[in-house]
Amino acid sequence: MCDEKKFLEIVNLKKGFGEGETRQEVLRGMNFTVKKGEFCVLLGPSGSGKSTLLNIIGGIDHADDGYISIDGDKLDEMNEKALTQYRRKHLGYVFQLYNLIPNLNVKENIEVGAYLSDNPLDIDDLLKTLGLFEHRYKLPNQLSGGQQQRVSIGRAIVKNPDILLCDEPTGALDYNTSKEILRLINDVNSKYGNTIIMVTHNEEIKKMADHVIKLRDGVVRHNNINEKRMSVDELEW
Amino acid sequence: MRNPLMKRLPKELLGDFKKYMIMFLFLILMIAMGAGDLVASFSMNKSFDETKEKYNLEDGNFKLYYEASDEFIENMNKKGIKVYDNLYKELDEFVDDDEKADATVRVFKNRKEINKVCVMEGRLPENEDEISIDRLHADYKKIKVGDTIGVDGKKLKVVGFVALPDYNCLFQNNDEMMFDADMFNIAIVSDEFFDNDKHKVYYNYSWIYDKMPKNEKEEKKVSDELLEDIIQEAMATENSVDGFVPAYQNQAINFAKDDVGKDSVFVKYILYVFIAVIAFIFAITINNTIEKEAAVIGTLRASGYTRMEMLVHYMTIPVIVTLIGAVIGNILGYTVMKDAIADLYYNSYSLPTFETLWNQDAFILTTVVPVVLMIVINLFMISKKLRLSPLKFLRHDLSTTKKKKAMRLPRISFFGRFRLRIILQNMISYLILVFGIFLAGVMMFFCAAAPITIDHYQENVEEQLLAPYQYMLKQNVDMEGNVITTSNKDAKRVCMESLITSNKYKEEIAIYAIDDKKFENLKDNEVLISTYYEDKYDVKEGDELKLERKYEDGKFTFKCSGVYEKGTGISIYMSEKQFKKIFEKDEEFFNGYMSDSKITDIDENYIYKTITYDDVVKTARQLNHSMGNFMDIFAGFCFVLAMLLMYLLTKIVIEKNEVSISMVKVLGYDNGEINRLYMLSTTIVVVFGVVLSMILSHILMAVIWKAYLLSMPGWMPYYMPVLNIVEVGLVLFAAYIVVAIFDMRRIKKIPLTSALKNVE
Numbered sequence: 001m002c003d004e005k006k007f008l009e010i011v012n013l014k015k016g017f018g019e020g021e022t023r024q025e026v027l028r029g030m031n032f033t034v035k036k037g038e039f040c041v042l043l044g045p046s047g048s049g050k051s052t053l054l055n056i057i058g059g060i061d062h063a064d065d066g067y068i069s070i071d072g073d074k075l076d077e078m079n080e081k082a083l084t085q086y087r088r089k090h091l092g093y094v095f096q097l098y099n100l101i102p103n104l105n106v107k108e109n110i111e112v113g114a115y116l117s118d119n120p121l122d123i124d125d126l127l128k129t130l131g132l133f134e135h136r137y138k139l140p141n142q143l144s145g146g147q148q149q150r151v152s153i154g155r156a157i158v159k160n161p162d163i164l165l166c167d168e169p170t171g172a173l174d175y176n177t178s179k180e181i182l183r184l185i186n187d188v189n190s191k192y193g194n195t196i197i198m199v200t201h202n203e204e205i206k207k208m209a210d211h212v213i214k215l216r217d218g219v220v221r222h223n224n225i226n227e228k229r230m231s232v233d234e235l236e237w
Numbered sequence: 238m239r240n241p242l243m244k245r246l247p248k249e250l251l252g253d254f255k256k257y258m259i260m261f262l263f264l265i266l267m268i269a270m271g272a273g274d275l276v277a278s279f280s281m282n283k284s285f286d287e288t289k290e291k292y293n294l295e296d297g298n299f300k301l302y303y304e305a306s307d308e309f310i311e312n313m314n315k316k317g318i319k320v321y322d323n324l325y326k327e328l329d330e331f332v333d334d335d336e337k338a339d340a341t342v343r344v345f346k347n348r349k350e351i352n353k354v355c356v357m358e359g360r361l362p363e364n365e366d367e368i369s370i371d372r373l374h375a376d377y378k379k380i381k382v383g384d385t386i387g388v389d390g391k392k393l394k395v396v397g398f399v400a401l402p403d404y405n406c407l408f409q410n411n412d413e414m415m416f417d418a419d420m421f422n423i424a425i426v427s428d429e430f431f432d433n434d435k436h437k438v439y440y441n442y443s444w445i446y447d448k449m450p451k452n453e454k455e456e457k458k459v460s461d462e463l464l465e466d467i468i469q470e471a472m473a474t475e476n477s478v479d480g481f482v483p484a485y486q487n488q489a490i491n492f493a494k495d496d497v498g499k500d501s502v503f504v505k506y507i508l509y510v511f512i513a514v515i516a517f518i519f520a521i522t523i524n525n526t527i528e529k530e531a532a533v534i535g536t537l538r539a540s541g542y543t544r545m546e547m548l549v550h551y552m553t554i555p556v557i558v559t560l561i562g563a564v565i566g567n568i569l570g571y572t573v574m575k576d577a578i579a580d581l582y583y584n585s586y587s588l589p590t591f592e593t594l595w596n597q598d599a600f601i602l603t604t605v606v607p608v609v610l611m612i613v614i615n616l617f618m619i620s621k622k623l624r625l626s627p628l629k630f631l632r633h634d635l636s637t638t639k640k641k642k643a644m645r646l647p648r649i650s651f652f653g654r655f656r657l658r659i660i661l662q663n664m665i666s667y668l669i670l671v672f673g674i675f676l677a678g679v680m681m682f683f684c685a686a687a688p689i690t691i692d693h694y695q696e697n698v699e700e701q702l703l704a705p706y707q708y709m710l711k712q713n714v715d716m717e718g719n720v721i722t723t724s725n726k727d728a729k730r731v732c733m734e735s736l737i738t739s740n741k742y743k744e745e746i747a748i749y750a751i752d753d754k755k756f757e758n759l760k761d762n763e764v765l766i767s768t769y770y771e772d773k774y775d776v777k778e779g780d781e782l783k784l785e786r787k788y789e790d791g792k793f794t795f796k797c798s799g800v801y802e803k804g805t806g807i808s809i810y811m812s813e814k815q816f817k818k819i820f821e822k823d824e825e826f827f828n829g830y831m832s833d834s835k836i837t838d839i840d841e842n843y844i845y846k847t848i849t850y851d852d853v854v855k856t857a858r859q860l861n862h863s864m865g866n867f868m869d870i871f872a873g874f875c876f877v878l879a880m881l882l883m884y885l886l887t888k889i890v891i892e893k894n895e896v897s898i899s900m901v902k903v904l905g906y907d908n909g910e911i912n913r914l915y916m917l918s919t920t921i922v923v924v925f926g927v928v929l930s931m932i933l934s935h936i937l938m939a940v941i942w943k944a945y946l947l948s949m950p951g952w953m954p955y956y957m958p959v960l961n962i963v964e965v966g967l968v969l970f971a972a973y974i975v976v977a978i979f980d981m982r983r984i985k986k987i988p989l990t991s992a993l994k995n996v997e
């Protein structure tokens with residue numbers, strides 16, 4: 001087990017796409033660390049490499065150079081089977097588009113996540129936390145966008161992952177619903193102590209995080225720790 | 238915790254209920270037929286195998302011109318066999334009250350030692366005015382136990398129905414192409430009737446080996462040696478061999494068993510082909526689902542679901558549907574279908590009763606094999622896609638091969654290019670559609686072509702007969718040395734001979750000496766052949782024809798100089814002069830009569846063989862009867878099958894293109910234009926499939942028909958006019974028209990909002 005300060009360590013990470021003349025270097029040597037339980041926001045404009053970075057942290061993409069270590073384990077030393085186990089046991093994923101299973105109801109969609117864990121959270125409790133208990137037997141097409149995203153968050157956190165990766169979770173939602181979701185993510189972080197890494201292009205959201213990493217042109221431009229986190233209600237954009 | 242993904246499965250099944258139900262019913266039907274056939278044929282084969290012991294079935298029979306002497310029998314019994322009398326007479330049978338004979342009945346005394354009788358209903362005759370007839374023939378003629386029939390001028394009461402183990406199939410002669418259970422009967426009569434009847438006796442004897450040869454090869458060797466012994470003994474006792482049929486060559490014994498065996502093989506393979514088609518349809522459906530759910534799969538894989546868990550999830554429905562279908566299919570097969578299939582055989586053959594035997598192999602073949610096929614095909618088709626990384630799924634980047642540039646299309650109209658793209662994008666579905674159309678088309682084609690070929694033969698064969706009545710004599714002088722004559726003014730004396738081909742088929746060839754100018758220029762061994770001979774053996778002008786005597790030494794080589802249009806059967810023709818020279822006969826020789834009217838004034842004891850129109854069409858008649866309504870029912874089944882396959886596959890294509898169809902609606906295309914894009918693409922593929930199916934079916938049918946008949950005596954040329962081919966094609970296309978109506982309704986129902994959902 002490594003230093004708590006270096007729960008997630010990214011060292012000289014490089015990643016490019018394409019070959020020859022069309023090759024694009026998306027990550028040009030990323031270096032930063034994230035503490036356990038931290039709420040970390042990855043900010044940056046479109047094409048800055050934030051989603052690519054998130055995918056590599058999530059073990060669904062590979063870096064060309066450098067490494068990522070999580071709690072002392074290096075991802076580049078893991079084969080595909082090991083990476084799958086890593087994601088199964090330690091990671092939760094929330095995407096911009098909820099990607100729920102259309103013919104399973106709310107409770108069943110969360111069970112899909114619970115099945116992966118040896119020690120999942122209590123589903124009914126979680127449903128209450130998510131504000132979805134009364135909607136638990138509804139199908140996704142009977143829910144609003146915000147409710148669907150709540151289900152998607154529930155699916156991700158039910159297995160009580162060490163790390164929750166959120167890729168633009170409010171990207172498809174309106175202002176009020178976005179705030180709802182951010183409030184929820186905040187609550188999850190407070191209640192369950194997961195390390196949260198959220199990708200967003202919304203500058204305002206950084207104020208609610210512990211740790212803000214700004215990316216531009218494939219490198220870390222700013223790596224700041226917020227002394228005080230703003231509440232979601234105080235955010236305005 | 239149970240995998241929650243499994244909760245999707247019942248919802249999936251209900252969500253696409255029609256599609257899954259069709260595939261399910263399809264599987265049940267195919268497996269029921271397969272199981273029923275395998276159980277029926279296994280049970281029947283067991284019954285065939287038991288016949289030898291149960292009824293003491295002969296190992297062969299031979300016919301002599303005259304009654305065998307005691308010396309002959311005694312000497313033959315020293316040759317490793319035991320000889321039994323199996324004499325018979327052939328009499329006219331009258332079922333109706335008119336003067337026209339309705340059939341020929343071969344009567345036997347009751348067999349007590351060999352070829353024992355199986356009584357199916359009633360009893361054996363005890364009195365001179367009683368008769369027990371073949372069960373199948375009674376069916377054909379609608380004779381019941383208790384009815385009276387006329388046998389050669391006498392009224393006999395039918396007291397029972399029988400099946401004789403040496404007449405599973407009612408072949409009158411072993412060299413016939415087909416049996417004729419309608420016009421030929423076998424019966425048991427009392428000893429008094431047999432002895433008192435004045436008609437000629439056929440001196441037929443059956444034998445049993447003292448020690449059974451180990452296999453068919455040894456049996457052939459032993460029987461060849463036995464034939465030589467019989468010929469020598471016959472000559473030594475002033476007799477001649479008139480026929481020799483070892484059991485392994487006897488069609489009356491083996492035809493039914495061979496047919497059952499061939500049908501089993503055919504049914505098995507057809508079953509597997511259709512299961513494979515269903516498996517491919519499942520695989521395409523699942524691949525489409527995977528494409529639709531790509532983002533969900535990516536999320537699940539990113540969350541930690543393994544590839545194996547996803548594979549098992551998507552394979553579960555096809556395997557469960559197949560397994561349940563197989564179980565139900567087997568139950569139906571063992572109960573309903575087994576009887577239906579047995580009835581089909583009982584409708585064609587004089588089979589003894591058989592007991593249904595539960596067959597483990599049939600269960601494995603109709604349950605394990607289909608499930609394995611389903612797993613293997615789906616595994617192959619689906620696992621490739623699931624090998625993609627979670628990231629590719631999340632990005633909807635599902636190509637498994639390196640991205641190629643879009644295929645450049647010819648400079649045709651925009652709609653034409655759009656349609657081409659639709660065809661190219663759905664190539665796998667369309668290929669399976671074409672294959673399915675081909676399969677259904679071949680079977681429908683067969684259902685149409687077989688009766689057409691048979692009817693055409695029946696309609697045309699009479700014209701080709703040399704004469705309505707042909708009589709081949711055993712000798713041309715009677716016992717007193719007088720030349721055998723007839724008072725029929727239209728009768729002509731002819732020279733006829735019978736040889737066999739020297740190839741592996743050993744087919745009997747009739748040789749005719751014809752008084753026709755066409756033969757005047759033929760030299761030495763030049764001959765003309767019948768069109769059937771030409772057709773069957775692909776004989777061309779200049780080819781050598783090697784023939785030999787069946788029972789004696791004598792080989793002949795002829796040269797084909799052309800075809801004699803007026804002639805039927807497998808025959809060759811030459812001038813009288815040539816005939817007498819080749820066969821070393823004197824100037825006065827003749828051994829037959831051809832007549833326009835029936836000859837009644839020649840003692841039948843001098844007649845070796847009679848050929849009439851009835852004899853040459855009996856094959857056609859029997860085939861028509863055996864097929865009966867079966868062809869129409871089977872054609873109907875193929876029509877439904879084609880329709881179901883088209884329905885399933887066109888549905889998949891439309892589903893796959895749902896977003897695109899919705900988008901073009903959003904853009905402003907009306908239903909007619911959308912149909913011209915999507916429906917017409919499918920229609921083009923269907924038309925292509927139908928045309929290809931008809932062409933290939935025609936070629937395949939000609940090849941299969943020839944291959945099938947090559948090993949049988951006689952010939953019936955394959956005939957299927959272009960108009961009939963077009964008809965079959967149109968019927969097949971009509972199946973698509975029905976499906977297209979449903980497809981157009983489906984396209985109309987696609988909402989415009991589909992294009993706007995889940996767009997990243």
